[in-house]
Amino acid sequence: MIHFFTSAASNYLPKVRLLCNSIKKYHPEVTVHLALPDRKPNWLDLNNEPFDNIITVEELDIPNLKPWMFGHTLVELSTAIKPFVVRKLLSFENSEAVLYFDPDMVLFSRLDDLLDIFKTHSIGLTPHQTKPEKSIEAIMDNEISSLRYGVYNLGFVAVKNDLNGNAFAKWWSERLYEFCREGLNQGLWTDQKWIDLAPAFFEGVKVLKSSRFNVAAWNITTRKMEGSLENGLIIDGEPLGFYHFSGWDSGAHKVMASKYQGTNRALMSLLEWYEKAETQDPITSSTPWAFGFFDNNEKITKQHRLIYRLRPDLQKAYQNPYQVSEGQCYFNWFNWQAHLEHPELVGNIENQGISTENLISSYRQGAIDWNLIKRYLKRAIFDYKYGYKLSIKTIDIIKKSGIKGLSGKVRKMSK
Structure with a gap:
């Protein structure tokens, strides 16, 4: 059995629903989980949601839970629990692998080629960039940012249920238990910077360089998007796998996408679609953490x-x-x-x-x-x-x- 999951507080459910609906559309065979770094609100009815299961932070067997949670902001806690959820899902009976997706992602086609990596590898990672930038401005905006925030984008990670995958998940959870911090001055950025070490520490790490995975504002400069939502979006000749709308709420995503690909009608149409689809629910948006x-x-x-x-x-x-x-x-x-x-x-x-x-x-x-x-x-x-x-x-x-x-x-x- 393959498990997909995301991690988000209750007020992020509009984005979670878009992601999970897209997973169910293209991969109805997988089990989808919401990891909740929050208390489950009374109005949240699993029967009316596009995910199959809710895992609350209290279910993760994290030592000294209340003191540990108190030391984290919402962003830090949402990312810090990820390896603990991976370990929990890997422990499930007949669990083959676990894939994490950020809640502000959406799938646009099946990911069978991605799942095939588990035939030969234990861990799948997507870099922020897979091709060198060509302008000084793009280098400063994208490549230097990757040097600061981490080479790999932890909006996605895939872990196989084998000795190597479990060792990775254990190591990652131990590091994040102590050091999941928004602390660039300390060389940390929540869960991401630690994964720069993963290819050096563990065998079986697959760096996924396909242009169709984890497309985002920080790599659209070197990828060509064509097509349409109706007929299918194409990235460098391949179907778009999943797109990452990171920085959407702050407006940063649209600013950067418009800066580098503002004349790309396919991309602009995608952003217009997300803006309409990601409608705010008054109940969720008014629910405090x-x-x-x-x-x-x-x-x-x-x-x-x-x-x-x-x-x-x-x-x-x-x-x-x-x-x-x-x-x-x-x-x-x-x-x-x-x-x-x-x-x-x-x-x-x-x-x-x-x-x-x-x-x-x-x-x-x-x-x-x-x-x-x-x-x-x-x-x-x-x-x-x-x-x-x-x-x-x-x-x-x-x-x-x-x-x-x-x-x-x-x-x-x-x-």
Whole structure:
């Protein structure tokens, strides 16, 4: 049995449906799974969806799951779970191979030639580029980007259920458990950069260079698209296998495609089709990411995640960082201590929106926010360093401007 899967949160379902419908159209014989780095919403009914199965993040047997998830943004988590899903699907009875497709992909023909690689290879990868660029501008836009983000595009990966394929999946999951980061300054870009090492570490890696696979804005410069949606799209003389609409939501995809192939009617028609087909569902688009908020519905910021990820002591002390209570919890620790212990990340009292005036009082249409005052006074009581800074700054303002001056400052700040 062959398994296809994608990974996406609930709000990405319009794209997921397009992908899965295309898989079912051309490969009805495979089993299609949605890996959900999210909680399954009540409205999601598998009977009405074009995928056969849902695998939630809780089903992946990932150690220390809540602390691990908390340390990741949505993009990081969606990519970090991929090798764990591969391993799970490879463990299924009669599983022959697993293929991953990004949710913003669509199939346009059967992929039998791709599946044939498993006769001789264990791992299939698609490079961002398969031919050298010819202009300096395209080199900068595409080849240099590949040097930064990774040679291979991990919108697609194929893994056979053999010793080599399983060893690869295990290695990949171990690396992503610790290092699935959007960190170009650290030489990382989620799951992609690690795969630059795969051909050196593992035998049986097939680099898929066919122009019909993983066509995208970053390689359309060196590929010729012809035909039409009605009669079939052709890439360098072959049927289009699958197209990658990466960067669609930001508008980057259309900008780059128009820049290099704006006169190609076949390509422009394809992009027009996707824009109409990828219609937003009000229910899905309004569904927030379940792991994007603390239990009190306060939004989790990148600073919350980064500091928690950097501090094993905090992970040990607050094993459920999402939980909020009156006493000791990560939410309160961050509000009371983060700016003191990590000013380089969240700033100090003066330069990161935690001004002394803010901490004394907040005005909402001329009224004092007493809950905020209570929160910061409590913080001052339990944190003497913070309380000292607060009192010194308050006294300094009163000396210079008096009580009216202090009042005026907080009112002006709150506007």
